[in-house]
Amino acid sequence: MRTLVLFLSLLAAAQAAVNSPAGGTAGRPNIVFIISDDHGTDALGCYGNPVIKTPALDALAADGTRFTHAFGTTASCSPSRSVILSGLHNHRNGMYGLEHQVHHFQSFGDVKGLPVLLEAAGYRTARIGKFHVAPESVYRFQTVLSGGAANDPASLGRSPVEMADRTREFLSARDERPFFLFYATDDPHRANEVLPSGKPTFDTYPRPNRFGNRDAGYPGVTPVTYRPQDVIVPPFLPDTPECRAELAEYYQSVSRLDQGVGRLVQLLKEAGQYERTLIVYISDNGVAFPGAKTTVYDPGLRLPCIVKAPGRKQPGTVQPAMISWTDLTPTLLDFAGALPAAATFHGRSFRGGIDGGGLTGWDEVYASHTLHEVTMYYPMRSIRTRQHKLIVNLASGLAYPFALDLKQSPTWIGVQKAGGAIYGKRPIAQFIHRPQFELYDLTTDPDEVRNLADDPQHQALKQTLITRLRAFQERTLDPWIHKWDYE
Amino acid sequence: MRTLVLFLSLLAAAQAAVNSPAGGTAGRPNIVFIISDDHGTDALGCYGNPVIKTPALDALAADGTRFTHAFGTTASCSPSRSVILSGLHNHRNGMYGLEHQVHHFQSFGDVKGLPVLLEAAGYRTARIGKFHVAPESVYRFQTVLSGGAANDPASLGRSPVEMADRTREFLSARDERPFFLFYATDDPHRANEVLPSGKPTFDTYPRPNRFGNRDAGYPGVTPVTYRPQDVIVPPFLPDTPECRAELAEYYQSVSRLDQGVGRLVQLLKEAGQYERTLIVYISDNGVAFPGAKTTVYDPGLRLPCIVKAPGRKQPGTVQPAMISWTDLTPTLLDFAGALPAAATFHGRSFRGGIDGGGLTGWDEVYASHTLHEVTMYYPMRSIRTRQHKLIVNLASGLAYPFALDLKQSPTWIGVQKAGGAIYGKRPIAQFIHRPQFELYDLTTDPDEVRNLADDPQHQALKQTLITRLRAFQERTLDPWIHKWDYE
Numbered sequence: 001m002r003t004l005v006l007f008l009s010l011l012a013a014a015q016a017a018v019n020s021p022a023g024g025t026a027g028r029p030n031i032v033f034i035i036s037d038d039h040g041t042d043a044l045g046c047y048g049n050p051v052i053k054t055p056a057l058d059a060l061a062a063d064g065t066r067f068t069h070a071f072g073t074t075a076s077c078s079p080s081r082s083v084i085l086s087g088l089h090n091h092r093n094g095m096y097g098l099e100h101q102v103h104h105f106q107s108f109g110d111v112k113g114l115p116v117l118l119e120a121a122g123y124r125t126a127r128i129g130k131f132h133v134a135p136e137s138v139y140r141f142q143t144v145l146s147g148g149a150a151n152d153p154a155s156l157g158r159s160p161v162e163m164a165d166r167t168r169e170f171l172s173a174r175d176e177r178p179f180f181l182f183y184a185t186d187d188p189h190r191a192n193e194v195l196p197s198g199k200p201t202f203d204t205y206p207r208p209n210r211f212g213n214r215d216a217g218y219p220g221v222t223p224v225t226y227r228p229q230d231v232i233v234p235p236f237l238p239d240t241p242e243c244r245a246e247l248a249e250y251y252q253s254v255s256r257l258d259q260g261v262g263r264l265v266q267l268l269k270e271a272g273q274y275e276r277t278l279i280v281y282i283s284d285n286g287v288a289f290p291g292a293k294t295t296v297y298d299p300g301l302r303l304p305c306i307v308k309a310p311g312r313k314q315p316g317t318v319q320p321a322m323i324s325w326t327d328l329t330p331t332l333l334d335f336a337g338a339l340p341a342a343a344t345f346h347g348r349s350f351r352g353g354i355d356g357g358g359l360t361g362w363d364e365v366y367a368s369h370t371l372h373e374v375t376m377y378y379p380m381r382s383i384r385t386r387q388h389k390l391i392v393n394l395a396s397g398l399a400y401p402f403a404l405d406l407k408q409s410p411t412w413i414g415v416q417k418a419g420g421a422i423y424g425k426r427p428i429a430q431f432i433h434r435p436q437f438e439l440y441d442l443t444t445d446p447d448e449v450r451n452l453a454d455d456p457q458h459q460a461l462k463q464t465l466i467t468r469l470r471a472f473q474e475r476t477l478d479p480w481i482h483k484w485d486y487e
Numbered sequence: 488m489r490t491l492v493l494f495l496s497l498l499a500a501a502q503a504a505v506n507s508p509a510g511g512t513a514g515r516p517n518i519v520f521i522i523s524d525d526h527g528t529d530a531l532g533c534y535g536n537p538v539i540k541t542p543a544l545d546a547l548a549a550d551g552t553r554f555t556h557a558f559g560t561t562a563s564c565s566p567s568r569s570v571i572l573s574g575l576h577n578h579r580n581g582m583y584g585l586e587h588q589v590h591h592f593q594s595f596g597d598v599k600g601l602p603v604l605l606e607a608a609g610y611r612t613a614r615i616g617k618f619h620v621a622p623e624s625v626y627r628f629q630t631v632l633s634g635g636a637a638n639d640p641a642s643l644g645r646s647p648v649e650m651a652d653r654t655r656e657f658l659s660a661r662d663e664r665p666f667f668l669f670y671a672t673d674d675p676h677r678a679n680e681v682l683p684s685g686k687p688t689f690d691t692y693p694r695p696n697r698f699g700n701r702d703a704g705y706p707g708v709t710p711v712t713y714r715p716q717d718v719i720v721p722p723f724l725p726d727t728p729e730c731r732a733e734l735a736e737y738y739q740s741v742s743r744l745d746q747g748v749g750r751l752v753q754l755l756k757e758a759g760q761y762e763r764t765l766i767v768y769i770s771d772n773g774v775a776f777p778g779a780k781t782t783v784y785d786p787g788l789r790l791p792c793i794v795k796a797p798g799r800k801q802p803g804t805v806q807p808a809m810i811s812w813t814d815l816t817p818t819l820l821d822f823a824g825a826l827p828a829a830a831t832f833h834g835r836s837f838r839g840g841i842d843g844g845g846l847t848g849w850d851e852v853y854a855s856h857t858l859h860e861v862t863m864y865y866p867m868r869s870i871r872t873r874q875h876k877l878i879v880n881l882a883s884g885l886a887y888p889f890a891l892d893l894k895q896s897p898t899w900i901g902v903q904k905a906g907g908a909i910y911g912k913r914p915i916a917q918f919i920h921r922p923q924f925e926l927y928d929l930t931t932d933p934d935e936v937r938n939l940a941d942d943p944q945h946q947a948l949k950q951t952l953i954t955r956l957r958a959f960q961e962r963t964l965d966p967w968i969h970k971w972d973y974e
Binding site: 094096102104106108373374375377395397398399401402407479480482483486 | 581583589591593595860861862864882884885886888889894966967969970973
């Protein structure tokens with residue numbers, strides 16, 4: 001009889017294991033990694049914008065930790081995603097520029113991406129929406145719920161609620177293993193329109209770019225629209241009718257992706273997985289306007305980062321440590337109990353700071369940008385502390401190159417047509433023709449317009465920052481380091 | 488009885504087919520494609536150098552056709568090889584720069600390379616020696632007789648007679664199909680030396696770079712050495728002791744590769760294949776000195792091209808048509824009877840000119856160079872006619888970047904140490920800081936030192952050449968064409 005009871009108990013346990021909802025084994029959390037496209041901190045309720053409606057992201061922040069000083073390392077989609085998914089600066093992982101079409105960059109074959117490492121640690125992995133990195137072998141997910149080319153209006157990445165719905169089966173599968181879901185929206189990227197000739201364009205001047213908004217709407221999305229007069233024009237943008245109209249479209253796109261996040265959280269709760277799931281929300285780089293995306297200025301690199309960890313005690317936490325996107329892969333591996341003992345990443349785990357404290361000395365971040373489109377060679381390296389930013393423009397002899405979506409933006413075209421000399425707070429000539437060094441005091445000059453690099457009072461500081469930047473380049477095997485000796 | 492005779496005849500025919508030496512079916516020739524590394528027309532007996540000893544190549548020219556106006560399209564190894572093996576400018580095949588290590592460029596996956604096309608046409612294919620293109624799928628050979636990394640002193644590509652010997656089995660295999668052999672030497676490229684620290688360097692100053700020569704010699708090679716006082720210093724190089732010593736080493740390296748060619752021809756003759764084999768000799772780009780390699784000046788792009796076709800009647804032919812490396816793939820496919828009817832290449836077949844005539848109107852070539860090393864962004868486009876060359880430097884705001892092997896060359900270091908202002912016939916300042924446009928009259932200024940781009944007398948010509956160059960960029964889908972509108 002005892003044997004029978006034991007047998008039945010074992011059977012029940014085995015049955016329970018088979019039928020148990022996903023995740024939770026050995027205390028390892030599920031991971032839902034939400035990444036949006038070109039979303040700055042300028043357009044998020046929980047980051048201080050009182051106009052935009054982002055209730056789902058705000059709720060996530062209220063339930064988790066909001067990082068106030070989180071930084072991308074390059075304001076370009078594919079390179080930034082390669083950093084996020086490898087923990088290595090893109091000058092070291094090989095993804096020097098965009099992945100798609102003629103740009104054709106990809107990471108070195110021996111890089112091991114986050115999904116590959118999590119799979120090796122026993123996770124089941126899936127991605128949905130925008131990918132934009134290569135090669136597949138480096139960043140391979142077991143399940144591809146949707147693919148889609150970059151800038152393709154037909155991509156599922158524009159339909160965030162539908163995207164969330166398509167993850168339902170993956171999230172609720174009866175499987176022993178914890179899961180890793182990579183949920184990547186195309187919103188709020190600028191959108192192509194197709195001309196009568198069949199040629200795509202971002203240029204809709206004088207109409208604003210629609211940022212993916214469309215009259216037909218998207219399944220499950222209740223459009224949230226904004227009036228141009230209500231939006232908040234950040235200091236780096238011109239307060240023009242074109243810009244306000246575009247910001248209104250951008251806000252609408254952000255509110256749409258927010259509804260996708262809301263649905264995803266709802267599905268996690270329905271599946272009984274919300275509590276045991278680590279949820280991360282970030283963007284690859286800042287908003288798609290000249291002055292943000294493809295620059296190393298703060299509007300391009302200072303980004304939203306919301307982390308809702310399982311089992312936390314103090315929701316609504318704010319974490320002021322300076323973190324960068326090189327830290328994401330080590331942090332997620334740390335949560336998964338799979339962080340290698342020997343440091344192989346450029347970043348480090350910020351897991352210890354998830355309760356708001358614990359990260360003393362996290363007071364500097366580095367950026368490394370080389371190309372966006374293949375024709376846009378403009379390598380920049382920078383170090384940012386709490387007070388200062390030093391930028392080295394390695395190709396300062398060139399005119400600053402414009403990404404196609406920015407050059408064709410009605411906001412930029414409007415400024416050009418008006419013949420103005422200032423864009424936001426910055427002279428256009430200064431934006432296009434840059435000196436080798438830029439040095440800003442962010443305390444007195446948060447908009448980075450007063451270059452102190454030639455100021456006699458700042459030479460000692462400049463040299464100190466140069467020394468630290470060069471050491472960073474040495475440490476991270478930056479091929480461009482030899483430009484210090486030539487050019 | 489008749490049936491038996493017929494049966495025996497068929498049997499004999501089948502047997503003969505099985506035992507017959509390779510090639511020759513349907514009149515399609517075998518193809519032996521010999522490509523050297525950094526060999527200019529300056530160092531070849533049959534191209535007019537009375538000092539250097541290149542008996543095998545001279546014999547090949549005597550037995551075939553020597554092209555006097557053959558041009559590479561980019562003076563950089565991987566990009567040039569990608570053009571040679573695809574018939575497409577590298578701005579269109581995706582191989583914008585070097586393939587190895589951190590440079591990491593490769594062609595688009597949908598490009599179909601020459602070996603793939605010849606295999607589809609029924610050829611058996613093999614390569615030996617330097618490859619330096621990617622991905623493998625685009626440029627796949629059925630048989631890899633040797634691989635070897637770029638700049639690896641241990642590569643078989645430095646041992647040309649040994650290389651030839653290793654092709655023996657492939658050349659003499661009993662196989663119905665014609666063959667395509669790609670025989671690529673590392674000679675006469677500059678060679679790395681390994682420092683006591685284990686770090687490789689090209690810098691041996693004040694000793695000359697050895698260009699692969701070594702005291703131990705190479706199997707089957709009888710070293711041919713030269714005295715520095717005997718070499719001919721071409722006008723683009725400085726007549727200094729360092730340069731003469733390096734030219735002597737370069738000559739020795741060329742004479743070594745010549746012996747490899749000699750052995751290869753000997754093996755073809757022994758296998759009874761010489762007569763039915765198309766043999767091509769070219770180099771990827773000009774000699775590895777500043778002023779040639781990585782430039783679009785003639786020393787970098789005007790290259791040897793010797794073609795020995797089967798069944799020709801007039802050996803020793805000279806062909807003055809202006810051909811470029813985009814023409815090689817269509818020409819070889821034409822010889823193989825496999826040239827697609829619809830034009831898919833940027834070049835065209837020069838098969839019709841193999842007897843010395845037949846190529847009327849072949850009076851212009853184009854060059855397109857974008858990067859060499861990944862840090863060496865310096866896009867140039869040029870059109871060269873019989874009399875003129877127009878160069879557009881798309882990044883003229885940058886200092887001209889030096890390839891590592893050229894920057895570390897004892898010849899260049901010697902000039903730097905001497906503090907001279909002239910290198911060859913060109914002011915160093917002019918070599919390093921280039922204007923957007925360069926226009927040369929090659930009739931009166933073959934060394935390309937008197938820039939006529941701003942000369943009032945030449946503005947109409949300049950505009951005409953610009954128009955033709957832009958049309959070329961349009962036609963070949965050059966991503967850099969938009970630089971005409973910006974920068």
